[in-house]
Amino acid sequence: MANNVAIIGIGQTKFGELWDKSLRDLAVEAGLAAIKDAGIDKKQVDALYIGNMAGGHMVQQEHLASLLADNLGLTPIPSTRCEAACASGSLAARQAYLAIKAGEYDVALVLGVEKMTDVKGDSALLGLMGAGDHEWETMQGLTFAGLYALLARAHMEKFGTTREQLAAISVNNHKNGKNNPFAQFRNEISVKDVLEATMIADPLGVLDCSPITDGAAAIIIASEKFAKDMAKPAWIWESAQASDILALHDRLSLTEVRSMKEVGRKLFEKTSLKNSDIDLLEVHDCFSINELLALEDLGFCKKGSGGKFVEGGAIALNGEIPTNTQGGLKSIGHPVGASGIRQLADVARVLRGDAFNQMPSAKIGMTLNVGGIGGTAVGHILGKEPRK
Amino acid sequence: MANNVAIIGIGQTKFGELWDKSLRDLAVEAGLAAIKDAGIDKKQVDALYIGNMAGGHMVQQEHLASLLADNLGLTPIPSTRCEAACASGSLAARQAYLAIKAGEYDVALVLGVEKMTDVKGDSALLGLMGAGDHEWETMQGLTFAGLYALLARAHMEKFGTTREQLAAISVNNHKNGKNNPFAQFRNEISVKDVLEATMIADPLGVLDCSPITDGAAAIIIASEKFAKDMAKPAWIWESAQASDILALHDRLSLTEVRSMKEVGRKLFEKTSLKNSDIDLLEVHDCFSINELLALEDLGFCKKGSGGKFVEGGAIALNGEIPTNTQGGLKSIGHPVGASGIRQLADVARVLRGDAFNQMPSAKIGMTLNVGGIGGTAVGHILGKEPRK
Numbered sequence: 001m002a003n004n005v006a007i008i009g010i011g012q013t014k015f016g017e018l019w020d021k022s023l024r025d026l027a028v029e030a031g032l033a034a035i036k037d038a039g040i041d042k043k044q045v046d047a048l049y050i051g052n053m054a055g056g057h058m059v060q061q062e063h064l065a066s067l068l069a070d071n072l073g074l075t076p077i078p079s080t081r082c083e084a085a086c087a088s089g090s091l092a093a094r095q096a097y098l099a100i101k102a103g104e105y106d107v108a109l110v111l112g113v114e115k116m117t118d119v120k121g122d123s124a125l126l127g128l129m130g131a132g133d134h135e136w137e138t139m140q141g142l143t144f145a146g147l148y149a150l151l152a153r154a155h156m157e158k159f160g161t162t163r164e165q166l167a168a169i170s171v172n173n174h175k176n177g178k179n180n181p182f183a184q185f186r187n188e189i190s191v192k193d194v195l196e197a198t199m200i201a202d203p204l205g206v207l208d209c210s211p212i213t214d215g216a217a218a219i220i221i222a223s224e225k226f227a228k229d230m231a232k233p234a235w236i237w238e239s240a241q242a243s244d245i246l247a248l249h250d251r252l253s254l255t256e257v258r259s260m261k262e263v264g265r266k267l268f269e270k271t272s273l274k275n276s277d278i279d280l281l282e283v284h285d286c287f288s289i290n291e292l293l294a295l296e297d298l299g300f301c302k303k304g305s306g307g308k309f310v311e312g313g314a315i316a317l318n319g320e321i322p323t324n325t326q327g328g329l330k331s332i333g334h335p336v337g338a339s340g341i342r343q344l345a346d347v348a349r350v351l352r353g354d355a356f357n358q359m360p361s362a363k364i365g366m367t368l369n370v371g372g373i374g375g376t377a378v379g380h381i382l383g384k385e386p387r388k
Numbered sequence: 389m390a391n392n393v394a395i396i397g398i399g400q401t402k403f404g405e406l407w408d409k410s411l412r413d414l415a416v417e418a419g420l421a422a423i424k425d426a427g428i429d430k431k432q433v434d435a436l437y438i439g440n441m442a443g444g445h446m447v448q449q450e451h452l453a454s455l456l457a458d459n460l461g462l463t464p465i466p467s468t469r470c471e472a473a474c475a476s477g478s479l480a481a482r483q484a485y486l487a488i489k490a491g492e493y494d495v496a497l498v499l500g501v502e503k504m505t506d507v508k509g510d511s512a513l514l515g516l517m518g519a520g521d522h523e524w525e526t527m528q529g530l531t532f533a534g535l536y537a538l539l540a541r542a543h544m545e546k547f548g549t550t551r552e553q554l555a556a557i558s559v560n561n562h563k564n565g566k567n568n569p570f571a572q573f574r575n576e577i578s579v580k581d582v583l584e585a586t587m588i589a590d591p592l593g594v595l596d597c598s599p600i601t602d603g604a605a606a607i608i609i610a611s612e613k614f615a616k617d618m619a620k621p622a623w624i625w626e627s628a629q630a631s632d633i634l635a636l637h638d639r640l641s642l643t644e645v646r647s648m649k650e651v652g653r654k655l656f657e658k659t660s661l662k663n664s665d666i667d668l669l670e671v672h673d674c675f676s677i678n679e680l681l682a683l684e685d686l687g688f689c690k691k692g693s694g695g696k697f698v699e700g701g702a703i704a705l706n707g708e709i710p711t712n713t714q715g716g717l718k719s720i721g722h723p724v725g726a727s728g729i730r731q732l733a734d735v736a737r738v739l740r741g742d743a744f745n746q747m748p749s750a751k752i753g754m755t756l757n758v759g760g761i762g763g764t765a766v767g768h769i770l771g772k773e774p775r776k
Contacts, residue, residue, distance in 0.1 A: 067763070376454050
């Protein structure tokens, strides 16, 4: 392979219901923070990549690439928006990574942003359903909580997974998010809280669901030539992407997600690493069941055993595979276009040593970001040192 | 430079008001046609890239990357949607090109699609305004015809450009589109027709404006390793992209578009070619004035002299720089996410010898695709032979 690529700067806004901040406010705040964190000058940024799902639907603004290059004072650099629902952020990061690999740029700012609260009427929920199959799912009344509830129910039926086991995932994420100043929810919760919470789509209660969130996250990525002189690089060892069938009714299986399996397979194959080499994992816990499916589909536990795995503490900070170590989507919040970037930022923070929950011995981390119910999956492996 | 990249297959639907075809129908038709034209098997396609602007707004469908990979039978390959308003198509092509350059894929299907008629209420017009600045332009009542009318008026005031000169552009495009079986409008028009047509936004009449169109266009692009055995490659010599300030009121000039100038400068610099080396040109004639601005900003004529240049026949098939040789956006139609791909396809058709208006001696062609009023510009130079 050609040149290595590194994350050399991180920026993030508070995640939450930010009624006094617009999409462009959030994007500019995170973007400038990443440039400052990298310690570079704006003039050194060769390209901008934007991850955003639903600016068009929620704030009637497409063409964010041009708008945000302008608002960040980066015009006339190339600026590109990528969209794959909730995987938009890491999809943008992957395109930037490939462009740097191709030798086209040395330094790219990758910025994920979503403005989801304080928008028109029911448009956040309806906007999110743009990630499903409009004709076969949305028009029939399905929501994303409903789709994931079907996956959860299938897993329970086939493998005996319980609501208590799913709850253990949300409990772990809230525990990890307690120290994260950017997190939307910093309160710890119990299994009992999760079980007694308002039911959204049986068997998923409100505490099985990540929230509706405003926020932005940004990273600066750079070629090895540029990154080697930087203060605190974290290295992108590999990137992988796959698709699955969009509409749930056409899937071959309801208990595994092909795109997630594919991404895991490719990442391990390309790096010659195995599951036990991964020191920390960021997965897409949009709903508790998806974190469980991801752990299984990436091979961290056997298919069907995810319930026992998470219940036994394997995903805790001191567990077998510490997962969503800074709080995950559930506690930090899920501004959909930003979450993939936020995952990469959180792994980079741990590797370079300034995370909110630090893991001093961690050397290799992995991310898995998902769009829809896995119609798109994008994953990365990051290392504390450059890949040999 | 790493490996060369070629266009090895082309597919396109009829462009027009296609009330009996959905977005997915159009995409599948063009995508499969491109695979068939390339003479390859679906299994040889490594990745899918989608150019689409407003699926979310117009047909409530985001996450087209997953949907169309599925509908084309390409799951689980990586699939990526790119959006930069009306430049979405060539933006997607550029990302695919860079990914192939990076060695990540050998073969990519790049598919541009837009469904704009038979959608809800006024949503085509409003959806298109997503390409402008929502807070500073859309909410003030501006439309794209209005924005381009301001550019046209400024050019007239500063350089004495006339409505007759602008009309010569639409006349040329309709003349060229006459033989194009995919074109929305195949009738010739006169300068008198343009001047007498319904006024949309003074000085632009309806025949200065490209239409609202349903349609899809696709190309297969491949690495040199793969393409060298193909029947009819056309070679991508170079790709360039730039941004400009989104909102018109913040621009430094109303008579030139910085992103278009940047793209032209980069393409000529990177290839060491000059304007006189270009045998044919595809530019973004969303409104007649933009074709004139593009000719000037790319350096085919001096700033301010575009009116005389087009009136004198320089853009005709037998002129100094044959432009929009198969009909352009005005005659072929403008399904916004597809137009950038359609431009690349039309230049490739000429170079490989199966265009609707053939130019047997043409060896080098250029495209310029624009989003909004030039907030994004993406251009390519294509050659009949691989770049040395």
